[in-house]
Amino acid sequence: MIVVVKKGYKKENIQTLLKKIEELGGHPHVVEGKEQLTVSVLGKTEKISLKYFEVFPEIENVMRISKPFKLASKDVIPEGTVIDVKGVHIGQNNFCVMAGPCSVESEDQTLRIARAVKKMGATVIRGGAFKPRSSPYSFQGLGKKGLEILQMASRETGLPIVSEAMDLDGVEMMMDYVDIIQIGARNMQNFALLKELGKIDKPILLKRGMSATVEEWLMSAEYILAGGNHKVILCERGIRTFDTQYSRNTLDLNIVPILKSLTHLPVVVDPSHGTGFRHLVSPMAIAGMAAGADALIIEVHDKPAEALSDGPQALLPSDFEVLMSKLEKVGEAIGKTFQTEISKKGIAS
């Protein structure tokens, strides 16, 4: 941590500052330039808030030189974490595709689509039972009935399930039904919920907030890790920028290699929400793989015109099939182990 002192500071105030630093557990080291005095703070500084310093009127700036996240840091597991979800490996050199409808609408619709995406190589089924909707007047999901349908789809196909929880009640309900609990972008900084997620034993797919910085996102993961749940998967789903005329969000693929350099946690890319329009999904899915993602999560619907939510961004099964074959070739070209078949051991039990 570096504290930059203003020109024309008073000597006695600097003494107070140095004492404060020692109280907080830091070791101050003064460097006196001709124009500027700086204090390098050594020791365990990650628990010292930058703000303690900023209130001194003599201080111009305080900068942290070590990262605020600890358990999420790549230093902890340099080779990268692998999360095993009923035999599907997420992380390191493995690659897989999670696919399914945006919302669970009916047993028939969900099973139909689940069978189709499995046949084409998806190894995790996605589907929403609780839908975060910006309007109170929109379809809010089938709730528990939806979870039961997802479970049927899992039983039939042998594939694990990822589905979104919106609050603690939802998390509890899901414990018996789903294999990965998704936390949506709007809840990325719902700290009360994050704390509870730290206490459970179930992988969490943590979506990035619409305007979350890398550090904020990793600090939200840190909440879950610090609580004791080490199975966190990060999911980029598009950020909010100044232009939304031709895509709903801006899929930020820069974040993929950035995360790979900062954290050991697996990274998933969601090109469906990240673009919002079907004709953009396939190119951005391939680009996401090429950027280094460990998995993709993609919406597929066989009758998008009847979908109760997000129809325009869902791929048709036929498009999905073409995409999967391209992903397979590109995966080979860049050396990814593409899982399109999984062991079904342990599911029927």
Added chain:
Amino acid sequence: MIVVVKKGYKKENIQTLLKKIEELGGHPHVVEGKEQLTVSVLGKTEKISLKYFEVFPEIENVMRISKPFKLASKDVIPEGTVIDVKGVHIGQNNFCVMAGPCSVESEDQTLRIARAVKKMGATVIRGGAFKPRSSPYSFQGLGKKGLEILQMASRETGLPIVSEAMDLDGVEMMMDYVDIIQIGARNMQNFALLKELGKIDKPILLKRGMSATVEEWLMSAEYILAGGNHKVILCERGIRTFDTQYSRNTLDLNIVPILKSLTHLPVVVDPSHGTGFRHLVSPMAIAGMAAGADALIIEVHDKPAEALSDGPQALLPSDFEVLMSKLEKVGEAIGKTFQTEISKKGIAS
């Protein structure tokens, strides 16, 4: 609602589209141009999702011409809502200032600051008992103990209290202690929580999400209003933009006259979080009043160097006093009824 059809559309598909519109409760009206065909949809269209249309391959664009929010709309109460909080009026031509420390740190600190801001004309006390912190390692607030301290401050000064709840447990705990429940920026789209807030009888100060559009914000208010709680106060607290070097957020004052033209709900401006630095707070507080806000919410701390959170943005009581006197003069200049004294009736009871 206007549906724009692509050039070269197929006649039979348009028939399917028109049927779909009628099924959804709309009345389609075709306008056939030389180059472009458009369908104006009349009737109750607010419950029709734009997405139903976008899935038709023949459709180029769908635009809503009426607003998605209904109960929050200015049309409902053109003269504007006034919310009465123990005699403090928020809305219409009234103006008031809410002030206090960022966090409740101790009984002594809170009472000392509460007395000071009351003396200078504040009519609502603010103070956090539950603190949303981006790091799990930071001070998280005193919790229930903090609420008890706030209640003491309210009893002594006779001023109502505003404090933030982070989840449903917090809301329930607060019912007996605080007069306005604040929902923070990070929870603006916590729809599960919003639904519960619609069921209680207590004013809600709903902060704008860091990158929430006007419509998203008003739709979150709509969740609360639709649940039956009509006491919603909107609070602008700074948005996230590309430049954060010299201010933590960008206080968006444009939103104040925009909200005034769209909704009847009162609007509060928070120049403390909206800037993040003490030397910016007073100019932006006055600017917020000038832009048309109904109230300000300001952090004041008499020992900012010891504050456990957000010290650098807290005004000293002496700065706050100067600010209040300027606000009084500017309020007079623009015709606001500035409440610096309130009736204490009903509080002692």
Added chain:
Amino acid sequence: MIVVVKKGYKKENIQTLLKKIEELGGHPHVVEGKEQLTVSVLGKTEKISLKYFEVFPEIENVMRISKPFKLASKDVIPEGTVIDVKGVHIGQNNFCVMAGPCSVESEDQTLRIARAVKKMGATVIRGGAFKPRSSPYSFQGLGKKGLEILQMASRETGLPIVSEAMDLDGVEMMMDYVDIIQIGARNMQNFALLKELGKIDKPILLKRGMSATVEEWLMSAEYILAGGNHKVILCERGIRTFDTQYSRNTLDLNIVPILKSLTHLPVVVDPSHGTGFRHLVSPMAIAGMAAGADALIIEVHDKPAEALSDGPQALLPSDFEVLMSKLEKVGEAIGKTFQTEISKKGIAS
């Protein structure tokens, strides 16, 4: 300048780094912590690019602790610059309003509006002869004919003129016609043009780029100052953010007190372009004054429905009159010297 070295660095590489720093004219000072080594660089570091350091593989981060702008810095003229434009003072405690049509459309239109705004207290006439238009098919301005009309307006009213130049030819043409040359947001980083502006003797109103940071803006001012032209006026005109549904831009008033703390250059606020809609202009004009601006620049048109550009954001003369009277009262409340009358000496000559 602080250089943070990565954990596990090689001693010999650090020697190379220290030598490089000395070559560049800096004095390195090593601080060795248990976990992290940092190098404080003293001496004249403003001409050392951060990038020189970033290429060393051992380096984690480089931070500048002094500002990159020098001539624009508040340190140079702590009391603030005043620019005298034919008797109108811009800067320090003075306040004035620049007003007129967006575009010069005809002699009659311009003179009519110029007379009206003068009568109501404006002390500088604005009007565009060269219009930057995003479409090549839109009205591009009257060019030289427009400048002649502006000169007539100036002669008749005795008020100085501000008008936009889009390239060097325009600047040269304007030298005989206008009193302040405006450089638009889209040219803020047209460095070739900025260099030429440094060589002329005419005040420059430098608008902020749509997504320019404070430092980038001040560095663009630095280009002009470094060339020898010290008459630079900064103009905030709204930035680009994620929400453009109800205002064209987001007027960033935080920037006003930020600039006041960083630079001695006068600051003007443009609530017309900063909002884009007439009903938002007056509240944001008053807010701009309240935030500490030295002047406002406002579009006024008496027949907005016939305006060839930007009609919807132009105030009617009657609205402008009401606004001017409010500004006068607020100016008094916050202690600004509001110039609504100016000396006409030297104009008739």
Added chain:
Amino acid sequence: MIVVVKKGYKKENIQTLLKKIEELGGHPHVVEGKEQLTVSVLGKTEKISLKYFEVFPEIENVMRISKPFKLASKDVIPEGTVIDVKGVHIGQNNFCVMAGPCSVESEDQTLRIARAVKKMGATVIRGGAFKPRSSPYSFQGLGKKGLEILQMASRETGLPIVSEAMDLDGVEMMMDYVDIIQIGARNMQNFALLKELGKIDKPILLKRGMSATVEEWLMSAEYILAGGNHKVILCERGIRTFDTQYSRNTLDLNIVPILKSLTHLPVVVDPSHGTGFRHLVSPMAIAGMAAGADALIIEVHDKPAEALSDGPQALLPSDFEVLMSKLEKVGEAIGKTFQTEISKKGIAS
């Protein structure tokens, strides 16, 4: 074009509106709903500014349903434009890589790097002779001397040259030296310059402005096309967002498939400026190809620690070699014709 009229409008004002529309060349068609009246405007509406309508007090909203760009539209050349630069084909199914140093620093440096990148399969040499720098105190490029060095590099390698011009003087100077003139992000809306570029016969690589929308970018291309120069290449180089801690810009790859659906112009991706850090360049280069780009432009430097500009984002030749081999494999996987050898006919002459 759709004009939405406010509730409670006056009949006589609507008559004035309809007359105005006809004057402007549009054919109004009124649709009267129970709550809302809308006017569909048919005819040649692209030259009618939206603003004409917004000034009517009765009007709530005006929406354009056809695109403002015409010559840049995909409708004009549905199969896509191919630009032939001395035998290098840019567009349609072709793929090529432009590479070289950020700045031309010396004859030795430029020739050395040019030879290296040619050997590895680049087919266009990049290098800056005029550098847009945000600080007037930074290295500004070698100017004409730099162009001469580039010409030498082109003669020796037989590869065409792309280099940036910052103003009209630069463009004129470049006509004899370079094969593609690059216009930087900061000049994307320098309309005076764009008009001149329309008059020359030389391909233009038009970089996207830091916060330019798709339509603004295409309208800037339209300026050049409308002037008569049909050789426009678009280049995505990263946009400005809220997070710049770990990458300088956010490379917006969504724009690639968006552009492919809107325009016939070729699209180039610049992962060097789009990320700003060497370790992000290769993954994002491959992702750019995967998203559908027609070419990449990449900075390569063999001694980045000595580079006079942008050293930290330059790839080492050894990294570039690895990247090129991956690109070749991915290109095959997605069916691109990767040009790594070019015809040298016509260069020696």
